[in-house]
Amino acid sequence: MSSRKWNVVAAVVMAVGLSACSSTKLTEPSAQAPIETRTPLATAPGSGGSAANAPAVTQSATPQSQVATVDLARTSPVAASAGAAAPGQRVVLFDYDSFAIKDEYTALVDGHAKALGSNRARRMVIEGHTDERGGREYNLALGQKRADAVVKAMELLGVPANQLEAVSFGKERPVATGQDESAWARNRRAELKDR
Amino acid sequence: MPPFPIESNQHTSRRRILAGLGALAAWPAAAQFRVEVSGVGARQIPVTIASFRDQDKAGVAVADIVRADLERSGLFLASAADTALDERSSVVLADWRARGADALLAGSVTRLSDGRFDVRYKLWDALKNEEVMGQSKVVPAADLRLAAHRVADEVHQRLTGEPGVNATRIAYVLRTGRRFTLHITDADGEGGQVAVASPEPIISPAWSPDGRRLAYVSFETQKAVVWVQDLSTGERRMVANFRGSNSAPAWSPDGRQLAVALSRDGLTQLFTMPVSGGTPQRVTSSNSIDTEPVYSPDGRRIYFVSDRGGGPQIYRVDAGGGAVERITFAGNYNISPALSPDGRTLAFITRQGTAFRLMTMDLDGGGAVALTDTSDDESPSFAPNGRLLVYATRVQRQDVLMTTTLDGRIKTRLLSSGADMREPAWGPYGR
Numbered sequence: 001m002s003s004r005k006w007n008v009v010a011a012v013v014m015a016v017g018l019s020a021c022s023s024t025k026l027t028e029p030s031a032q033a034p035i036e037t038r039t040p041l042a043t044a045p046g047s048g049g050s051a052a053n054a055p056a057v058t059q060s061a062t063p064q065s066q067v068a069t070v071d072l073a074r075t076s077p078v079a080a081s082a083g084a085a086a087p088g089q090r091v092v093l094f095d096y097d098s099f100a101i102k103d104e105y106t107a108l109v110d111g112h113a114k115a116l117g118s119n120r121a122r123r124m125v126i127e128g129h130t131d132e133r134g135g136r137e138y139n140l141a142l143g144q145k146r147a148d149a150v151v152k153a154m155e156l157l158g159v160p161a162n163q164l165e166a167v168s169f170g171k172e173r174p175v176a177t178g179q180d181e182s183a184w185a186r187n188r189r190a191e192l193k194d195r
Numbered sequence: 196m197p198p199f200p201i202e203s204n205q206h207t208s209r210r211r212i213l214a215g216l217g218a219l220a221a222w223p224a225a226a227q228f229r230v231e232v233s234g235v236g237a238r239q240i241p242v243t244i245a246s247f248r249d250q251d252k253a254g255v256a257v258a259d260i261v262r263a264d265l266e267r268s269g270l271f272l273a274s275a276a277d278t279a280l281d282e283r284s285s286v287v288l289a290d291w292r293a294r295g296a297d298a299l300l301a302g303s304v305t306r307l308s309d310g311r312f313d314v315r316y317k318l319w320d321a322l323k324n325e326e327v328m329g330q331s332k333v334v335p336a337a338d339l340r341l342a343a344h345r346v347a348d349e350v351h352q353r354l355t356g357e358p359g360v361n362a363t364r365i366a367y368v369l370r371t372g373r374r375f376t377l378h379i380t381d382a383d384g385e386g387g388q389v390a391v392a393s394p395e396p397i398i399s400p401a402w403s404p405d406g407r408r409l410a411y412v413s414f415e416t417q418k419a420v421v422w423v424q425d426l427s428t429g430e431r432r433m434v435a436n437f438r439g440s441n442s443a444p445a446w447s448p449d450g451r452q453l454a455v456a457l458s459r460d461g462l463t464q465l466f467t468m469p470v471s472g473g474t475p476q477r478v479t480s481s482n483s484i485d486t487e488p489v490y491s492p493d494g495r496r497i498y499f500v501s502d503r504g505g506g507p508q509i510y511r512v513d514a515g516g517g518a519v520e521r522i523t524f525a526g527n528y529n530i531s532p533a534l535s536p537d538g539r540t541l542a543f544i545t546r547q548g549t550a551f552r553l554m555t556m557d558l559d560g561g562g563a564v565a566l567t568d569t570s571d572d573e574s575p576s577f578a579p580n581g582r583l584l585v586y587a588t589r590v591q592r593q594d595v596l597m598t599t600t601l602d603g604r605i606k607t608r609l610l611s612s613g614a615d616m617r618e619p620a621w622g623p624y625g626r
Contacts, residue, residue, distance in 0.1 A: 064626050065338050067379045067388035068429030072395075072415050125417070134551075135530040135544065135573065136398050136618070137443045137456065138500060138507050140419060141463035141484040144440050148461060167418035168440045168458070172396035 092150055094188040096131075099142075099149045109150060112192055113157040120163070123195040126150045128168040129175075131184035140170035150190045165195075232269055234605040239269070240354055243296040245276035248303035253312055255339035257304055257346065264347035264361040264383060267598075269605035271354075276301070282317040282329065292321040298354055302346070304339070311335050314342045318350055328353050340386050341626075360578040364622040365585055366390070366400040366409055367596060370615035377411060379426065382578075382621075384596065384609035390426055400618055401444050403470075406625040410434070410444035410453060410470075421455055423470060434472055445488045445497075446470070447514070454478070454488035454497055454514075465499055467514065478516045487531060490514065492538040498522065500530050509543055523556070525563060531574060535581045540601060542575040542584055553586050555601055566603035576621040585609065585619045 092105045101109060116122050128147030130139040147166035155161060176183035242265060247257045262273035280286065280301035291299050302316025311333050318328040330349060334342045344361040351359030363382045368375060377391040377400060391397060395414040402409060403423075410423045419440040424431035435441035439458035446453060447467070454467050457475060465485045466475035479485040483503035490497055491511070498511045501519075506527035512519045523529040528546035535542070541556045545563065550570030556563040571589040578585070583598045594616040596609040610616065 064334075065341050065386070066427050067390050068425075068427060069389045070391045070424065070429045070431060072391065072393040072413075127417075133549075134528075134546070135487075135500075135507075137487045138484065138502075138530050140398075140440055140442055141456065141458070141486050144458045144463055145484070148458075165418075166439055166458070169396070169414065169419075170398075172398065172414065 090192045092146075092190045092192070093185065094146055094190070096184070096188065099145045101149055101153055108192075109153050110157065113154040113159050116154070116159045116163050117157075120160070123163050123165075125193050125195050126164065126166045127173075127191045127193060128166065129173060129187055129189050129191070130171050131187040132171045132174060132179070133184070134171070136170055136172070140168050140172075143168035143170045146188075146190045150192065231608045232266060232605060233607075234269065234600075239272045240297050241272045241274070241295050242298045242300060242350070242354070243274050243276050243291060243294070245278070245280040245299075245301040247301075247314070247316070248279070248281040249306075250304045253304040253306065253336070253339060255304070255343065257302070257314060257339065257343040258300075260340060260343035260383070261300065261347045261350065264344060264359070265351065267361075267383065267607050268351060268359065269600065269607075270351070282315045286319060288319055288321045288324050291319075292324075296321050298322075298350075300346075300350060307333065312339055312342075314339070314346065316346055318353060340381060344381060344383070357582070358580045358624075360580050360583065360621075360624075362626075363579060363624060364406070364626070365596070365609070365619055366402065366622065367587070367610075367619040368397050368400065368617055369612065370396075370617075377409070379622075380610070390424060390429075398618060399443055400620045401446060402620055402622045403446050404448055404450045404623055404625075406623045410446065412442045412444065421453070423453075432472070434470065435468065435475070437475070443487050445490055447490050448492060448494040454490065456486040456488065465497065465512075467497075476516075478514070479512060479519065480516075481519075489532050489534055491534060492536055498532045498534060498541070500532065509541070522558070523563070529554075533575045533577055533584070535577050535601075536579055537581055540581075542577065544572055544575065553584070553588075553599075555584075564603070566599050566601075567597075567606075574618050574620070576619055578621050579623050583621075585621050587617045587619055 089108055092101060092108065116124060126147040128143035130143045144166060147168055151164045151166040154164060174187045176186040244258050244262050250257045265271035265273045281303040282301055284301055286299060298321055299319040300316060305313045307313055313331055313333050315331045317326055320327045332342045332345065341362060347361040348359035360382055364379050365382055366377060366379050368377055373394060375393045375395065375397045376389050377397050378387045379390050380387040390409060393413060393415050398412045400409050400411045408423055408425050410421060412419050413422050419442045420433055421435035421441045421444045422431050423434050434453060435455050435457065437457055437459040441455060441457055443456040444453045451470055452467050453470055454465060456463050457466050463484045463486050465478040465488050467478055468475040478497060481501060481503045483501055485499055485501045487500040488497045495514055496511050497514050498509060500507050501510050507530050508521060509523040509529050509532045510519050510521050526545050526547065529543055531544040533542040539558055541558055543554055544551050545554050551572050553566045553572040553575050554563040555566060569588040569590060573587050575584050575586045583600060585596060585598050587594065587596055593611050593613060595611045596616060596619050597606055598609060599606045
């Protein structure tokens with residue numbers, strides 16, 4: 001191939017190639033979308049979560065291969081169990097494949113419901129968990145069912161809904177490693193935490 | 196399925212049967228060039244690839260990346276040339292044909308005055324006895340690996356008629372101790388970069404159709420919240436932070452909507468909402484758990500997991516809601532659906548006894564087929580050419596990311612870690 005033809009071919013190929021990998025210049029964010037940059041921002045409408053602190057962002061030099069790293073510091077202290085209460089008094093354990101609150105935990109749930117009833121400013125979050133068997137998303141939903149069971153039980157005892165939120169960690173935050181029933185049993189739980 | 200023995204030939208020293216993974220626990224820096232392929236395709240195309248002139252000066256072994264990419268597909272036998280060649284060389288194709296090559300690739304990597312590099316090559320077809328392709332790519336230094344992957348894709352396409360996926364990326368989550376990181380690597384498992392580092396779990400990464408953003412679930416606020424992040428800038432926004440858990444994001448094919456699983460009304464149910472944030476539209480209404488939505492490639496339907504029938508099974512529904520149709524029937528636990536780009540094949544995870552195994556099923560009819568003989572499979576994800584799946588599993592006490600052809604015959608190991616490695620998601624063609 002003559003060098004001129006080669007240059008034409010190359011130019012055409014390059015044009016095609018470059019158009020396929022088009023410029024990575026970002027479009028401006030749409031007005032309705034809150035973007036987290038350096039300051040804590042309002043979240044999407046309808047959501048009520050806390051804003052995250054500004055993370056550190058580092059960028060490398062190139063458009064197409066570059067991935068900027070977002071480094072999240074711990075944004076809020078992990079809600080600690082209140083004062084003198086022993087850990088065992090804030091954990092409800094569940095049987096395999098079950099969301100039923102066993103009789104042995106009735107007093108625990110009762111006690112926390114009373115504490116919330118006597119102080120309307122208090123809030124609690126109930127965190128549901130599963131053992132490590134099974135898929136992550138399905139287990140997230142199962143853990144949610146466990147947390148919901150505790151919240152419902154407390155609502156039945158008269159606690160207003162706005163003092164409670166049920167969330168789930170699924171299998172992401174086990175307290176016991178190990179692949180035996182004793183570890184699994186400890187992980188199938190709901191934790192009651194002050195907010 | 197036991198690996199097929201590799202026929203003995205001059206390339207044997209460069210290939211290994213994927214058997215004792217324990218022996219390969221430590222990956223040296225040149226790991227990307229040590230391709231581990233188990234199983235063989237019907238016939239592999241022998242291609243000779245000469246080192247690109249000045250690739251050493253550029254610091255990126257372009258030809259080696261191309262060879263490894265082609266071998267990893269299972270469709271090629273790639274060998275090096277024993278003479279120095281570049282795209283300007285006069286070649287006697289009969290000589291190369293006599294040495295067993297069906298095709299020959301040679302090129303160069305030239306530094307330009309502005310600091311970028313011009314990657315050029317020519318591909319010769321030794322059977323047709325002619326030059327079939329010539330290309331030039333100008334890239335910044337940090338995109339040289341990407342350029343090499345694009346060369347491999349172009350050769351793959353030219354010689355097989357099908358697109359390669361070497362220039363695509365894979366996202367996955369790594370947990371080391373109390374740190375969770377969301378990684379982006381090239382499709383060969385190399386060039387890893389961290390998109391998010393967090394003290395709390397990250398799950399369910401999902402690529403936008405344009406390959407520029409990831410949706411994922413982060414527990415940084417002590418509950419499951421869906422975020423969308425631009426990969427090249429790090430800009431991120433909270434998209435779903437409703438009461439309870441917000442998870443399982445899936446992009447609509449037009450990139451405008453996310454399907455999500457929300458527990459805001461009690462039980463986890465499916466909703467769709469604009470990626471830019473806004474009011475969720477409910478898609479399913481059941482007295483059960485509905486989660487893990489995934490759009491069909493035409494955007495019209497959503498496949499999902501529901502335990503409305505007892506145990507979790509895979510169903511589908513129109514994207515706007517409506518009648519729900521059950522898809523999986525065998526066994527009592529089927530989760531993690533993934534759709535092939537042509538919409539015809541469903542990949543998923545089934546529980547058999549205590550084992551979790553990757554399956555595929557033809558949606559036109561036909562039973563499900565197991566692709567592996569491992570027992571901790573999770574998170575299948577299709578490559579955008581629909582020919583491969585990536586998944587996570589455990590082999591000899593190590594977490595590994597594997598790829599497999601849809602018939603399960605050709606497998607490669609992408610990454611291996613003593614740490615907790617999970618949730619691989621194969622990115623689209625675009626960047």
